[in-house]
Amino acid sequence: MLAGxxxxxxxxxxxxxxxxSAAMLLWxxxxxxAVLAALGAGLSLTTDRLWVPPVxxxxxxxxxxxxxxxxxxxARLLLSGHRTGTxxxxxxxxxxxxxxxxxxxDGGVSVLDHDLPVAYCVxxxxxxxxxxxxxxxxxLAPAELGAVLEHERSHLRSRHDLVLEAFTVLHLAFPRWVASAAARQEVEVLVEVLADRAAVRSGERRALLSALVALAGSSAPAGSLGSTGSSLAARVEVLRDTRSHRSQAAAVVLLAAAILALPTVLVVLPWLTGLHAG
Known part of the structure; x- marks a missing residue:
């Protein structure tokens, strides 16, 4: 269930x-x-069969x-982590x-002499x-440029690259039937939405929207994070939504906590109970 x-x-x-933010926590x-359940189920089954007599x-x-x-x-997780990180x-x-x-x-920003509009961070x-x-x-107008630069600074401050790297490791470590590709793609959108939110907090929403439209179609090099990297239409839709969603955020956080507790409830506690009974 957790993998597919x-x-x-x-x-x-x-x-x-x-x-x-709540969605990222849930993912x-x-x-x-899913990783804890996969490892814990195997370990608990191994010990349960060997530690509880008769064997x-x-x-x-x-x-x-x-x-x-x-x-x-x-082993696949460790190997994937090493290869991806390296x-x-x-x-x-x-x-x-x-x-x-x-x-x-120029002002801490590297400027390339290029005719195509691009903006990204490494x-x-x-x-x-x-x-x-x-x-x-x-x-770009000054307000638009400021919003784009703040978007990129947010990526660097929040280390969104490490979040994406973790999901890339999972995607490469498991078979195709595991829904890791869908997870990786959605997390890519979420890190861009989070950076958009950070840019809007310190600037103008309209300036960021117009900047994203102006930069539409540009691409960032592999390994970098670009202002128009993922699902521009979805990000624009989220930016235009100015309503508060506190109830949804609270419910998603509770769901994230419940899911994280699942391996303990379904795997660890029965295993400990069985060992104690044995």
């Missing part, structure tokens, strides 16, 4: 984007609960299979070096970059 049907249903609940708790041959076989499956899941950091380091060679720095533990083109500076 539930993420699939969540990805189709587009109204969830109106409460992006993170679902992913974490039959069939118990040993089941315990071995469950333990092997758990080890495979853990690849992204190498890609970003190389891109920062290339930007530094060809761009001029995150990193140290030496992050916000990159815009000359066309972006000349085509």
């Amino acid at each position: 049907p539930f993420p699939w249903a969540l990805s189709r609940w587009h109204g969830l984007r109106r409460t992006p 993170q708790s679902t992913a974490l609960a 039959a041959t069939s118990d040993v076989v089941v315990a071995f299979l469950a333990g092997a499956m758990t080890a495979v899941v853990a 690849s992204l950091r190498r890609m970003r380091r190389m891109h920062r070096e290339r930007v530094d060679l060809v761009a001029r720095v 995150p990193g533990m140290t030496g992050s970059r916000i990159v815009v083109s000359r066309s972006t500076l000349t085509s």
Whole structure:
């Protein structure tokens, strides 16, 4: 349920984007609960078969299979994490070096001499970059440019790259039937919505909307986060919604907490009870 049907249903609940912070918490708790359930179920089945006498041959076989499956899941997660992290950091380091060679720095922003309007950030533990083109500076009004730059600063402050990296690791670690692709795509939209919200808090909503339209069609390099990176139409729809959704946010947070508790309630507690009884 946590690996397939539930993420699939969540990805189709587009109204969830109106409460992006709570929605992000829900996606993170679902992913974490799915991993904990996968690892915990295998471990509990292994120990339950071997620690509670009498132990039959069939118990040993089941315990071995469950333990092997758990080890495979853990190994795939670790391998995917290593490969994804190494690849992204190498890609970003190389891109920062290339930007530094060809761009001029203006107010802490790297400006590329390019005719197409682009704006994106290259995150990193140290030496992050916000990159815009000359066309972006000349085509956007000061308020629009300020909103775009604040959008990118929000990505860097909140380390949205790490959130996306975690979901990329899950997507690459598990088979296609797991709904990790839908989760990754929706989280991409949510990080952009969160950055939009941050830009609106310190600027004008109309300025950000017009800037997004002006930058529509531009793309960001792989490994970076761009102002028009994901589902522009969906983000514009969320930006135009100025209503408060506190009830939905509270309900989503409670749902996230309940989902995170599922592995404990369904796996850990019965396992501990069985061991105590044994």
